[in-house]
Each structure stands twice: as C-alpha cells, then as structure tokens.
Amino acid sequence: MKNRMPGLRFSPRESSRTKLGREKPINRKHRILHVKDLKTYFYGTEGITKAVDGISYEINEGEIVGLVGESGCGKSVSALSLLRLIPNPPGRIAGGEIIFESVDLLRISEKQMRALRGNKIAMIFQEPMTSLNPSLTIGRQISEALELHQNMSKKAAWRESIRLLELVRLPNAEQRADDYPHQLSGGMRQRVMIAMALSCKPRLLIADEPTTALDVTIQAQLLEELKGLTTRFGTAVLLITHNLGIIARYAQRVNVMYAGRIVEAAKVEDLYTAPRHPYTIQLIASVPRLDRSDRTKLSTIEGAPPPLFNLPRGCAFHPRCSYAINKCREERPKFLSVGRDHYVACWVDMEKGK
C-alpha cells in the first residue's frame, strides 16, 4: 500500500463507515478528504462552546463541496480545524478524525502538519488584506511558499510566482509582483491569495468566504477562475459561504450547517429542489430571488441561532422550527440517509417517512 503509484488513486473502502449505517455506491473518484465526527470545542468561562460538534463529510478529487450556514454556526472553525489552526487554549479538537489522503491529520506531528499547510492543503481567507503580509511584496510572498515546499531556487520561485499571477489573470503580473498588498484593489488581492493557494498544486483547497467582501462582477470573475483552475488540477475544494447562489452555481454537493452540526447534506440539485430539513427549507425560502418579482413578504426564520455554549436539548433548531415535535426537544436527531447522497438530521422528516 505504501509504495502505491501516485497515479493510481483507488483507495480500498473502509469498513468503519457502517457506523452511520450508510453505504454508498462506489465512487470512481478518489477521495481526498474524509472528516469523521469532528468535534472542536472552546473551553471558556461561560462553559464549553461546541463550535463544531460532530460533523462528518467527504470531498473527492476535483469536486467542489459547499458548506453553508449563518454566521456563528461553526463553518470557519471547522475549516480551521482541518488545518489544525485552532488557538489552543481556549480551543481544542476534542474528537474525530480528519483523513486526508489516507493520513489522519490529528495524529501527525506539528512538523508534518506544517509541511502540509500551504502545500498539499491550502486555504483562501475572506479578508485578503489581513491575510497577506503587508511588509512583503506579493511576488515574495508567493515565492516563499515555493522555496519552502517545492525546494525551488529563489530565481525559479520568482519566475513561477509571476507565472501564477498570470494564471489568475492579474494585469501586468510582472510589474505587479513587486507591489505591496496595499497597492492592490480588493479583487486583485484576492487573486494574489488564489495564486498563493494554488502555488504548490494543493490536493485540497479550503476557500472560506473567498468573495464575500467583493463586488458581484469581481466575485463572478474570481469564482469562474477558481473553478476553472481547480478542475484543471483536480483539486478538491471546500467552499464555505453563506451565499446560497454561489453554492448553486459552483458546488456539486453541499453540507448545511446549523449550530455546530451538519443538518443536511445533499447533491446541489437535490438540496435546492427537494430540501428536507426545516432549516434548509426556510433558509432557501428566505433568500429573495432576482428572477422572481413577487413583492410579497419574505419568509424569515424568526429568532436567532442559539449560543454555542448553551445549546438547547435535542435538535438545536427546535426553538425556531415550526414543525417541532416532542421528540425534537429531547433527543438529538440522527444523521440518516434519505436518498442517494442525501442525508438529513431531523426527527420530523423521519416520522413522515415512516
């Protein structure tokens, strides 16, 4: 197994997956990331904040998987957990497994982890100004990673940086490489972030709200670019956003997160046409659509998400759910398969199915 040819990427199916009682059709695509029951807790004075409370999902080669949810539902923490960037204390990954290309990231040393970050696993953050180093030129920042991870010479790395900047269509890449981040517009900075993230041809790219701060036109430019490039390199992408439109346009599968847990996971077509979880249903209904002109009242989800340090018993969504039954208030719903590649954690849905 160890000296498997890198070109052959079929991994044997694991038997431990029967835990959730699901069996999926054999996927011809190679699985890059498999997160199992990941738990990230923060230990504070107000108690334990369960930012991520047992989430499981997987991403295959060349696939874009969306992660949606409101602010504070644990989307970003779950992304940072993948890179083991949770500040400790107060945070700690309390349990679970993160299998990246058959290695459990939670069991390797910090040194091994450092060799992966920015190399095989890259991340694009929301705020390009704070995630770029203001005192280094952008060319230098990209070559740094190349020198470190790819053992390139200074000169070769610089040439490669310019090539990457051209790849993400930064105008006048050669001159721009000498610019500092503050000399660039928001869109250009995010291009630099993408170039940097793709520099070492990552197997997994985590994009955390990559275009939230940008205009729609620039957003469209960048996401088209990102999609094109990741398809070309076969990169697996975890696309975190609160924008349901972006998911519909760019992702193939989607996980909906609420209060630290995934409440629904499905293929994009299924999630939008036949959502099952009341939260997903209401979330989709609350977004006004550009192509619909009904000037009726928007439907909303009343109330606010619960604080993560004091989650309600049972299903975390039950206080805001209009379908809630007694069971929802007492027992946490299981995450069960309701169709091909479609999973829902909802008691009401289960009762209906019976």
Added chain:
Amino acid sequence: MENRFVLEVKELVKYFDMTTGVLGRKIADIKAVDGVSFHIAKGETLGLVGESGCGKSTVGMCILRLYQPTSGEITFEGANLLKAKGTRLRHMRRTLQPIFQDPYGSLDPRMTAGNIIGEPLRVHGMGKNREYRERVDELLSIVGLSSHMRYRYPHEFSGGQRQRIAIARALSVNPSLIICDEAISALDVCVQSQIINLLEGLQKRFDLTYLFIAHDLSMVRHISKRIAVMYLGKFVEVASSEEFYNHSIHPYTKALISAVPMPDPLLEAKRERIILSGEVPSALAPPSGCRFHPRCKHSMERCREMIPELRNVGGDHWVACHLV
C-alpha cells in the same frame, strides 16, 4: 400635480479634490458623481445599485447634505434643499433620515439604546419627560424590540438588533424620506430578510419613501419599485424592477445581473454568463465617451467619443447607451 415627487435631483455633480503635499495643492478632480438626475415619488422605493466606488453612497450623502455638491439641484418636498438654511434646514434634516450600513459604527457605544433612539427627539425638541419616554418605548416596539432593552448598550445587541435601533432612531422624528445606505449588507441572510420585511411594513404604515442604496441586486429588486444602475458617477439605466430583470438593455446592467448567482442549480446550469473583464476604472480619469466602453464587448467607435445621454425607451425605462 407639481409636488408629486418627494425628491427631485437634477444634474447632481460632486467632485472631490485630490490634493498633494503639505499645502494640499489640488492636482485633480475625483469625479464621484457626474451629472445624475432622478426623482422619487411619495411612498416609492428607488433602488440604487452599482459596484463599489461608483458613487452611489456619495449621491446619498449629497441628499443628506453631509457633502456639499459641486453643482446641481436637489428639490425636497418642493423646496430647494441645497439653499435651505436655519429653521428650514432643521426641518428638512428632520424629515430626511439616514440608515447606514455598519450598525457597529453608526451607534455611539457609550449611549444606551434608549438614548440613541431618543436623541433626534431631543435635538429637534420633540417631546419631553413622559412623552419622550413613551415615544421611545413605542419606537422600540415598532421595530420589534422590547422596552427593557432601552437601558442596554449597543455592544449587547446582535447585528440585526442594532440595525433595528438605527431604524427606530431614523423613525423617531417622523421622517418622510429615509436613505438606506447598504442598510442590510452587513447582516446574515435570515436577518436581512427580517429587516427587509420590517422596512416594508414601516413603509406601508407610515407612508415612507426610501432611497435604497445597495449592491445586492436580489434584495434591491425585492424592495424597490424602480431601480437605477450607476457606473462611475453616472446612471446607465433606470427601470422598473420588473423591466430591470426581464428587459434590461444596457450591457452593464446585463453583466451585473448575470454575475449574481441564483439559488437554483437547474437555472444556473442554463444561464448565460457575462463575465466582465477588468475592474472599474478610476474616477480620477474616467474613460472618454461612454464610461463603460473599455469593459463593454459591444463598444463601437461612437462609444469612445460621445457620452451617451439617458434616453427614454418606453414607459419609465431610461437607458444611456449608444446601442439603443
């Protein structure tokens, strides 16, 4: 019916000086708003959309007289807003209220919610003691907050609640026109729809007129009756929200609409995508002729030379494009 329009803006121009050196020598004009005309009828909502830096907020600031326009005319409730002074200006300031984007920055962190909401009442000498307290309570309940929250400070509220406080503050002095400058942009999706519903409800209840400035086209289309699209300091298209989506004409409007991803994968798979190249040029040296021509795939000789005028293409639909 002379006074059909609450607000009429004619050829509004706002240039900012670009200065250099310690003496602040002026070296250029930043043409933030360059000849914009529009009107808003009573009880109507006009949406104003465009990319960042197109000058949409500057328009709002000029109407609020927080910026002194370089030239142009603004008529508010039949009177010249730019020439107003003294009591007349005070009256206009009362009936013209803003709601800003950042509910963190627009509320004084050292004032309680009650004081924030009541401040305009005190400034305009509307109500004292019991009357004042009752009005604040009433306003809190109008925006869906409970009256015990009046003693809390802004940091104790969530983003949505803060925006409700900002709305209550704007409502306190019975305004007729509210300028919402990206009023919901900083909020979560579900909270956005709550605030939109609140704004729509208030509009009906108090016969309010809104100028709704935002970059989120779907929200703008939902709340507005008419939409104006702005590009580099000029309006390129004004249309009813119906026409805006179905029959937009200007290539920029089309590109803008196609850039908005819709929460519908089946539709997304079919939609035509117009990806604009490049970014908005600098307002320091806007392109000659039609300002959109360097990014427009239909641009012709004429577009580079002549500035297209806003022309009526039927109904309430106006377009500034040589193609029409």
